[in-house]
Amino acid sequence: MIKIVTDSTAALPEEYVKRYDITVVPLKVAFGDEVYRDGVDITPEIFFKKVKESSIFPKTSQPSVEEFYQAYENIFEKYPDTEAIISIHISAKLSGTVGSANAARELLPQKDKIFVIDSKLTELALGVVVLELAKAVEKGAKVDDLIALAEKMHLHSSIKFTVDTLEYLYRGGRIGAAQAWMGSILQIKPILELKDGAIEPVERVRTKQKVKSxxxxxxxxxxxxxxxxxxIAYSDNYEEVLEVAQEVKNSLNITDFYMGPFSCTILSxxxxxxxxxxxxKEV
Incomplete structure (x- = not known):
């Protein structure tokens, strides 16, 4: 038996978590002294309500070593015949989550059965990989097969996204103050990508419609x-992004389609x- 562990940035709907018995370790989102477990104590709806009501910018933190230790230990206790745990997480360039997972692994006597993977992805990109791994496990895939599949999916992926304001990226330390200020003054709408696990700029345009196109x-x-x-991932703009989804569906040779909200960690x-x-791309 092989079990899968991921983190809350995978933004997996509960139906998939239950269907494949996936363990999700939540990151944390804090508004001042109020700390919430992503996907457990706070949802995107609650997140946006708090953003509107509070002058405090949200901050995020990775799961603790203890939380990963407990997650792994629970699996081995519940499923004594577990051959391996595949623990796949948000890019190490975006979060220290992989580091916490590795540190917890080292503390367990079954550490040789735990395989921690830096997906070099996050959000629904990570979520889709997790689902494909879960499906592969059901079909009898071995650990080496799963590790290879995760790497292949990363190498055959493209992730493009945009933000409405650069302020959150600046506050989160992703861009400098000058870039944020210039973007605000010029009303620049950036197109960004996740490349090799890091956020990189692609293009800058001046209107939402041009970004969409x-x-x-x-x-x-x-x-x-x-x-x-x-x-396709969205924030507080479901109806707007639904139009994007329809155009994409009508244009591409799609084998599987997913649409859902960003996790509160990434929204922060x-x-x-x-x-x-x-x-x-199919691999």
Whole structure:
């Protein structure tokens, strides 16, 4: 038996978590002294309500070593015949979550059965990989197969997204003050990507409509006519992003389609009005 552990940035709907018995270790979101477990004590709806009501910017933190230790120990106690745990998480360039997972692994007598993977991804991109690993486990895949599949999916992915304001990226330490100030003054709407586990700039445009058109165009260019899995993430703009989803669905050769909200952890760094498209070429 192989069990899968991930973190709350995978933004997995509860139905999938239950269906595949996936263990999700939550990151934390704090508004001042109020600390919430992502996906447990706070949802995107509650997050946006707090953002509107509070002058305090949210901060995030990784799960503790103890929380990972407890998660692994619980699996071994509940399933004594566990052969391996695949623990796959948000990119190490974005969070210290992988470090906590590795530190917890070292404390357990069954450490040789725990395989911690830096997905180099996050959000629904990580979520889709987790689901594919879970499906592969059901089909009898071995540990080496699962590790190889996770790497292949990362290498055959494209993640483009945009933010409505640069302030959250600045507050989260992702860009400098000058960039944030210039972006605000010029009303620049950036197109960003997750590349090799880090956030990188792609282009800058001046209007929301141009951002929408360009991200869809870049998505089509990457996908071509190949069969692809698509995931679309949104913030507080479901209706707007639903239009994007329809256009993408009508244009690409899609084998699997997912759409859902960003996790509160990631929303803390990108803010309201953000959305993105994730493409996985079939591997």
């Amino acid at each position: 360009r991200i869809i165009e870049l998505t089509k260019e990457y996908a071509g006519s190949d069969p692809v899995k698509i995931a 760094h990108i803010g309201p009005g953000s959305w993105g498209i994730i493409v996985f």
